[in-house]
Amino acid sequence: DAKTTQPPSMDCAEGRAANLPCNHSTISGNEYVYWYRQIHSQGPQYIIHGLKNNETNEMASLIITEDRKSSTLILPHATLRDTAVYYCIVSSLSNSGYALNFGKGTSLLVTP
């Protein structure tokens, strides 16, 4: 079972910020929060990841709560090309491998 909970779908107007929430209440201390997205059956694309601190890169920002039980991915100025399924994943490298449990994700629709 996925260790994260995300809303199944969200809408966002083009040019506005898209805020995608994720709950991961059972996250353990050595697990990172990763965000990937998948545009219509293409290979998943890495967006951003973090452990405790908020992170920002050229694609997005990641806000992690202080207790690490939830996070929010922010796309500051959504475009139509950001329409995709967004996956929030918690993961750590372990002796059993580095599997990413994608869950069902959030289907984001950016509208004109």
Added chain:
Amino acid sequence: EAQVTQNPRYLITVTGKKLTVTCSQNMNHEYMSWYRQDPGLGLRQIYYSMNVEVTDKGDVPEGYKVSRKEKRNFPLILESPSPNQTSLYFCASSPLTDTQYFGPGTRLTVL
């Protein structure tokens, strides 16, 4: 250009006819992995490899084999394909403890 390539991209075959889907990466990554994606089930890991000659089962390994003789290649082998292996397959690679880079996918149909 850094990338993960898969071949073929599309394949239609018949039950029982052995096939291989190739995966190659040019980033010198240690870790490689295969996933399958099915409607309503998301992406599930089939096999992974932490380095050359080191492979291990993921969540759904039945009916599949892999090998890792070279660092750059990680082929997925279906010895006797069955219709329930009709799926969209993704190969991924990463340096250990870092993000994964995915290939473009292989859409397999087994009749």
